[in-house]
Amino acid sequence: MSEGEQKLVDTAGDYLYAIKDGEPLPEANWRSCRVILTNERLVLSTNGGKQAIPYSNIRLLDDDSVLPAEHRDATATPLRIGSNVILVDAQQLDSFEVEFCRAALHDEVILARHPAKVGGVVQDEATWSKSRFRLDDETIVLGLPGNETVSFPIEDVGTIDTAQRQVMGEQRTVVEVEHTDEDERSVETHFSGTDWHTDSLEEVLAAAIEKRENDHELSEMESQVLMALYSGVSPFEMSGFVGIDVEEVEEIYQRLLETGAVDKVRERTEVSLNAHGRNLASEAMNER
DSSP states (O other): OOTTTOOOEEEEEEEEEEEEETTTTTTTOEEEEEEEEESSSSEETTTTTEEEEEEEEEEEEEEEGGGGGGEEEEEEEEEEEETTTEEEEEETTTHHHHHHHHHTTTTTEEEEEEEETTTHHHHHHHHEEEEEEEEEETTEEEEEEEEEEEEGGGGGOOOOEEEEEEETTEEEEEEOOOOOTTTEEEEEEEEEESSHHHHHHHHHHHHHHHHHHHHOOOHHHHHHHHHHHHOOOOOOGGGHHOOOHHHHHHHHHHHHHHTSSEEESSSSSSSSEEEHHHHHHHHHTTTT
16 A cells, blocks of 8 residues: 555445446456455455456445346446446445445545534534545544644434535535534534535545434324424423423433434433434424
8 A cells, every 4th residue: 555545434235347448248247356446446346366456546436237137236346437327235335335435535625614504503614625524433633734633433423414505616515514513502613615525525425424324203293392402491381381291201302312312411391302303303394
């Protein structure tokens, strides 16, 4: 590896050329390999040698209809490399696609605006700047100009949205990420850059949100309680606000604790919304 290059993933896997030099290869065979992801490149290593491919040359394939029929809807991840498409299967990983995006984003310089919103209020003084992006131990770390550092854990991300906006004089995709800051305020950090940056970031964060979701179907009253908490209603005032008795409120808090939508602050009555809860509350509001 080159100086400064870091190995981030090293696992067993298989790969196959589904398209080579623009031509589909329906009869291609799988080859066993080591799949290595560094902060600079993907490496597919076999007994006969290795292929080291810089991330700048790779794109996730967003339309598998170009693949031979037998390779469509496969569990393997299709990667476009020039006029070639390689399928990579690393079954020991929960999602090779997510790990690939994480590795490709590591130490990248992307555009960030922080905080773009505080408590839902747009911060006009916040400007776009180049920032060093890192994902260390499930924590996003942004190196901003002036030696300022902003960090927050992925598990604290409540909602993500994408929009087309003017960024530094160009129309770009913006990923709007809601989380809490060191003062426990709900804030938004906005990210942009190349399409590859925003696609990868959205993939990583969406996977994190999906991972913590479960099959619990919120009742109407649970949704009302979540939305009230999201709007700033004190847990102690909840009974009067939603019109039910205190015992029923506490039963709802207990179900929300089991769902993972709130965190316990004190033994009785007081809870606080976490990222999962903010996401559920936001979805409930959007449905009304």
